[in-house]
Amino acid sequence: MDLEALWLTLRLAIGTTAILLVIALPLAWWIASGRGAGRALVQAVVALPLVLPPTVLGFYLLVMLGPLSAPGRLLIRVVGHPLAFSFAGLLVGSVIYSLPFAVQPLVAGFSAVERGYVEAAEGLGASPWRTFRSVVLPLTHASLLTSAVLTFTHTVGEFGVVLMLGGNIPGATQTLSISLYDKVQEFNYAAANRTALVLVAVSLAALLVIYSRRSATARGELV
Amino acid sequence: MDVAFTLREPWTVLFGPSGSGKTTALRVIAGFVRPDAGRIASRFSEGEFVMTDTSKGIFLKPHERLVRTAGQGAALFPHLSVRRNVAFGAQAQTNGSSEAAIVDEAIERFRLQTLTEKVPSMLSGGERQRVAIARAATAAASAGSGCVLLLDEPFTGQDAPLRDELIEELRKWLVPMLTPILSVTHDVGEAFQLGAEVIKMADGRIVQQGPAADVLAADRARLLEQLRTGAESRA
Numbered sequence: 055m056d057l058e059a060l061w062l063t064l065r066l067a068i069g070t071t072a073i074l075l076v077i078a079l080p081l082a083w084w085i086a087s088g089r090g091a092g093r094a095l096v097q098a099v100v101a102l103p104l105v106l107p108p109t110v111l112g113f114y115l116l117v118m119l120g121p122l123s124a125p126g127r128l129l130i131r132v133v134g135h136p137l138a139f140s141f142a143g144l145l146v147g148s149v150i151y152s153l154p155f156a157v158q159p160l161v162a163g164f165s166a167v168e169r170g171y172v173e174a175a176e177g178l179g180a181s182p183w184r185t186f187r188s189v190v191l192p193l194t195h196a197s198l199l200t201s202a203v204l205t206f207t208h209t210v211g212e213f214g215v216v217l218m219l220g221g222n223i224p225g226a227t228q229t230l231s232i233s234l235y236d237k238v239q240e241f242n243y244a245a246a247n248r249t250a251l252v253l254v255a256v257s258l259a260a261l262l263v264i265y266s267r268r269s270a271t272a273r274g275e276l277v
Numbered sequence: 278m279d280v281a282f283t284l285r286e287p288w289t290v291l292f293g294p295s296g297s298g299k300t301t302a303l304r305v306i307a308g309f310v311r312p313d314a315g316r317i318a319s320r321f322s323e324g325e326f327v328m329t330d331t332s333k334g335i336f337l338k339p340h341e342r343l344v345r346t347a348g349q350g351a352a353l354f355p356h357l358s359v360r361r362n363v364a365f366g367a368q369a370q371t372n373g374s375s376e377a378a379i380v381d382e383a384i385e386r387f388r389l390q391t392l393t394e395k396v397p398s399m400l401s402g403g404e405r406q407r408v409a410i411a412r413a414a415t416a417a418a419s420a421g422s423g424c425v426l427l428l429d430e431p432f433t434g435q436d437a438p439l440r441d442e443l444i445e446e447l448r449k450w451l452v453p454m455l456t457p458i459l460s461v462t463h464d465v466g467e468a469f470q471l472g473a474e475v476i477k478m479a480d481g482r483i484v485q486q487g488p489a490a491d492v493l494a495a496d497r498a499r500l501l502e503q504l505r506t507g508a509e510s511r512a
Contacts, residue, residue, distance in 0.1 A: 170352040176339040177307055177346030177427075178366035178416040185340075188365070192356045 056249065058225050059233040066141070066229060067209040070148040074156035074205050075198075077149070082160030083186060097161075104154045112218025115147045119219070139221045144229075147219040148209045155204040163197025164190060200264050207260040211253060278302070278481035284425065284459060286474040287452045291461045292493065293478035299461040300349065302478070303427050305329075306459070307346045308339035319343050319423055326423075345420060346427040347413035351405035353397035359408050360384065360393040366416025379419055386446040387411035388439075403434040407443065414447060417456050426451060428460040432467060444471060465496045 081100070085093055103111055119137040120126045130136055137143035167190055175185040191198070213231040220227030222236065230249055237246035278298045291299040304310045306317055308328065317329040328337045328344070339346070345366065353362050363383050367376040384390060387407055397405055410431050417426040426447075432440045451458060462468055468475055468489050475492040477485045485492045 168352075170348065170350055171354060173309060173339075173346075174348060174352035174354070175365070177309075177344075177348065178412065179340050179345060179420060180365070181340050182338075189354055 056228075056230070056233045056245075059228050059230045059249075060252065062141070062225070062228065063210055063230040066144055066148055067206045069145050070152055070209045071156075071202050071205045073145070073149050074152060075202060078153070078156035078160055078201060082157050083164055083190070085157070086161045086164035100157050101154050103151045108151065108212070108214025109218055111151055112147065112215040115143075115150065115215065115219050119143055119146065138219060139223060139227060141220075141226060144216055144220045144227055147215045148212060151212060151215045152205045152208045155208045156201050159197045159200040159204060160194070163194035163200075166197075167193050196267060199267060203260045203263050207257050210256050280478070280481070280483050282476050282483060282486060284457050286457075288448065288458045288460070288471055288473035290468050290471055290473045290475050290489070291459065291478060292463065292465075292468050292475050294463055296480075297478040298481040299463075299478055300429055301481070303346070303429055303459070303461055306425070307344055307427055308337060308342050311336055319425065321423055343420065343424045344427060345413050345417040345424060347409050347429065347431055349429045349433075351397070351402075351409035353400075353405055353408055353412075355397050358394050358396055359389055359400070362397070362408055363389070363412045363415050366412050367419040376419070379415055382450075383411045383415040383418075386450055387414075387443065401434075403436070403439070406431065406434045407439070410443060410447070414451060417451060418454060422455040424456055426456055426458045428458065430461055430463075432462075432464075440467070441470070465493055465500050468493055469497065 081096075085097060085100075116138050117123060118125055119129060121130060121136060126136070133142065137146060171189055171193065172185055175189045176182075180188065210229075211231055212229065213235070216227070216229050217232055217235075220229075222228050222232050228236075230253060234246055234249040234253070237243075237249060278301060280298070280302055291302060293299050301310065305312050305315070306328075312329065312331060314331045315329055316327070316331070318325045318327045326343055327333075327335055328342045329335060353359075354365065357365065360380065364376060364380045367379050384393060387410065389408060389411060392400065392404060392408070397408070400408065410428065413426060413428065417424050432443065435443065447458060458473075460471070460473075471489075473489065475485075475487065475489045476483055477492050
């Protein structure tokens with residue numbers, strides 16, 4: 055069992071999940087609230103990583119984060135080094151690649167909240183932020199959990215984007231899925247099997263967390 | 278829809294059949310619907326607080342208005358207990374200690390003592406409506422003098438004795454605070470019982486405004502005739 059790859063994978067998954075929840079919550083609320091121009095375009099852009107081959111996304115991220123592009127040069131100036139083939143680069147790539155897994159469960163959850171509750175809160179003098187924090191979020195904690203778990207597990211299982219953007223640098227960018235690939239290439243099936251079982255266990259645990267939790271979301275009839 | 282009226286009395290009723298525009302008028306005042314043209318303002322001795330003025334591009338969001346609303350359905354927050362539902366409206370306006378005092382007063386006035394720790398799913402329809410009224414009244418009381426309380430068919434599901442109590446408590450609590458009440462009903466008996474000024478609506482327009490005895494005289498006579506005819510047919 056490659057503990058170094060496991061630790062790096064967990065750091066990447068936790069970091070990606072934390073960053074994405076901060077980004078995804080307001081974005082999903084904006085999409086679900088039905089106001090604002092360009093919703094369809096934003097939804098399409100958010101969903102793009104779902105349909106793009108991971109290697110394509112990884113390639114374009116590699117170019118975008120590198121010194122050949124203006125954003126890449128700006129990032130290098132800010133961070134001090136190229137993001138490609140670094141953990142920071144993996145983080146950026148994972149955030150983009152897992153964006154739909156974070157946003158879409160939240161959009162579904164927010165959309166299911168009866169408009170009547172939002173209006174009731176606003177009619178009692180609650181600001182949009184208070185309404186979101188005190189009414190919408192508590193009613194959608196199941197969607198929040200699904201978003202976090204899917205983002206985490208999707209990051210754990212990434213391969214194409216991580217390989218393109220991070221290479222295969224042990225201790226720096228070699229995640230569990232890449233380590234598994236290496237072991238198969240080396241015909242070390244016993245080690246590959248152990249690594250694969252860890253990945254299966256993470257995925258199964260995530261699904262158990264989602265399915266075993268009863269939703270307290272008030273769906274359907276307004277009470 | 279084309280309406281224009283002034284709230285002159287402590288309690289005003291918007292009366293009319295379904296589809297006459299009563300709820301729409303309430304939602305426009307509350308800020309949930311933007312009118313094509315119109316002006317909504319609260320007038321004080323010191324001046325005016327304008328909430329909508331389409332000629333000047335003014336349209337305050339619902340939470341920014343001097344208006345607190347209880348809609349047609351109770352819409353109690355299902356994850357909060359009765360006490361915390363009632364307290365929700367107070368929290369936006371008051372500090373901790375005065376919030377608790379107002380909430381305690383509301384719970385006592387609206388006979389919610391045995392329900393405080395229950396969640397809405399445990400309540401009957403009438404109980405939910407009672408909590409919704411208490412919640413909106415608490416929010417209006419917390420917002421201070423001049424805040425208008427909008428109630429859309431608030432006594433649906435209440436038996437007559439309880440409705441009488443709720444009306445009395447609302448009147449005793451909010452009228453001295455100079456908190457006007459504007460409620461919607463299509464019930465002739467309820468409109469008379471409130472002793473309020475009545476604005477009668479039909480097809481999105483105001484047809485008459487004045488005391489209930491004047492505005493609803495024909496409706497009252499019709500109701501009494503129906504009751505008399507019904508009693509005779511059963512005799």
